[in-house]
Amino acid sequence: MKKITIIAGARPNFMKIAPIIHAIHEAQSQGKDITYRLVHTGQHYDKKMSGNFFKQLEIPEPHSNLEAGGGTQAAQTANIMLRFEQELLAHPTDLVLVVGDVTSTMACSITAKKLNIKVAHVEAGIRSGDLSMPEEINRMLTDAITDIFFTTSELANSNLRQAGVPDSRIHFVGNTMIDTLLKQRPNFxxxxxxxxxxxxxxxxxxxxxxxxxxxxxxxxxxxxxxxxxxxxxxxxxxxxxxxxxxxxxxxxxxxxxxxxxxxxxxxxxxxxxxxxxxxxxxxxxxxxxxxxxxxxxxxxxxxxxxxxxxxxxxxxxxxxxxxxxxxxxxxxxxAGNWKQTQTIPMWDGQTAKRIIKVLTS
Missing domain, CATH: 3.40.50.2000 (Glycogen Phosphorylase B;)
Structure with a gap:
């Protein structure tokens, strides 16, 4: 059985993990051996994240909230790591899946790897080149120890290859944020x-x-x-x-x-x-x-x-x-001269299904 612990630290993370949870439920209904536990680190306290928020996204409320918000970057990182270690010891898992580039993404990846648990990073390989942004440091550290890389673009693939990641560990799947957007658009x-x-x-x-x-x-x-x-x-x-x-x-x-x-x-x-x-x-x-x-x-x-x-x-x-x-x-x-959008490869609403296909194969 594949047990997955899914991490979300801030409100936008839930938009990224909602389609992954839907895809897991679909895989379960097809008899696939996969279960998950949703952990909210509590990195961002957001009063709008009520039960109604989870209902809108059609996902269950988190199984666990580490309530590790507040404080400086260092204090928050330490808090998340301490509490997530306890979570993993109490609820062993085969894989920790992190999304995006918030402090929780980096802190939970390090904690998992120290316990010899595999890490999958959704939105791996994206780079701004700006080290004054905390998110850029979180991305670089997370990708330095990730096992399975799920990417949103060919440029992200090439960033990872340049860092020495073999193709066998890179999966170009698209953007789960767009899965949520396309699914929820009729409900705006x-x-x-x-x-x-x-x-x-x-x-x-x-x-x-x-x-x-x-x-x-x-x-x-x-x-x-x-x-x-x-x-x-x-x-x-x-x-x-x-x-x-x-x-x-x-x-x-x-x-x-x-x-x-x-x-x-x-x-x-x-x-x-x-x-x-x-x-x-x-x-x-x-x-x-x-x-x-x-x-x-x-x-x-x-x-x-x-x-x-x-x-x-x-x-x-x-x-x-x-x-x-x-x-x-x-x-x-x-003046009406703005450019029109073109098709962005793999941003088609099917990203989460591709991720779960990789994880169950």
Missing amino acids: KPPPIWGELGLAREKYIVLTLHRPANVDEESQLKAMLEQIIAHTENLPLVFPVHPRTAKILEGLQVQDDRLHMIEPLSYLEFNYLVENAKAVITDSGGITEEASIMNVPCLTLRDNTERPETITLGTNELVGTNPDNMKPYLQKLF
Whole structure:
């Protein structure tokens, strides 16, 4: 029997593991010998992650919550490792499956390997080349000790080969985040702000900012918002605000009748807003993937990306972190000259099935 322990540490991780759980249930119904245990490290406390959240994703609530959130990067890493070791000793497993690039991904991989348990990494091999990002360090450390690599792109495959990983351990399967997007797309629903502001399709812009490089430096954040406000014509700007960013914004006094700061939204509500927006301006990695699949123009306020396929084949453009860069990109958007998305190989909603096929064969 193949026992798998699946790790999720933050809300986006659950979007990535939901299709894997569905694929396991399907394999079980076909008589395959596979079981799983879902462990939430509690890395991010999120009040929106209620029972309703798991119901929306059609997955059971985690079997275990390590409640290892809070503290510095080092304290959090140590906490997760201590508690996950106890979890593994109490519930032995054949394989630990980690997704993405959060602290939990790295910490649980190290813990598993120290106990001689195999590790599979979903979204292996992606790189931004930017070591100032904690996520990049998490990716590199995880991939240095992973046994089974599940990748989202040919570039990720080539990054792993350059690091000496043999082809036999690399499986190009696609993107589980897109499995969830395509499955849930019919269920997207308008958030309250849709009616409150009388929003209409392609008549507003969605904004999300959370990376320290953009939000921690007050003058940088203020200049960026001013540039966005100045060059988005008369469209409303809907800005679901990350709690970290909210604190900084309070002191900035950037106010405009078109800038609407709202509480973070549920997955189904947020993606309804993105799908119907004129464009999304963001510094998130995952949103660039979702916007590309939904063919919504995406402007990324970063100097690098670990998801270059969203630029070469999707609707994403790297604007950079200099506020002065905004104007020409927004002019291009309003002139109607934005590129259309093309087919991204394997981003077809079948990724999780391919992963479970590898794990059960």
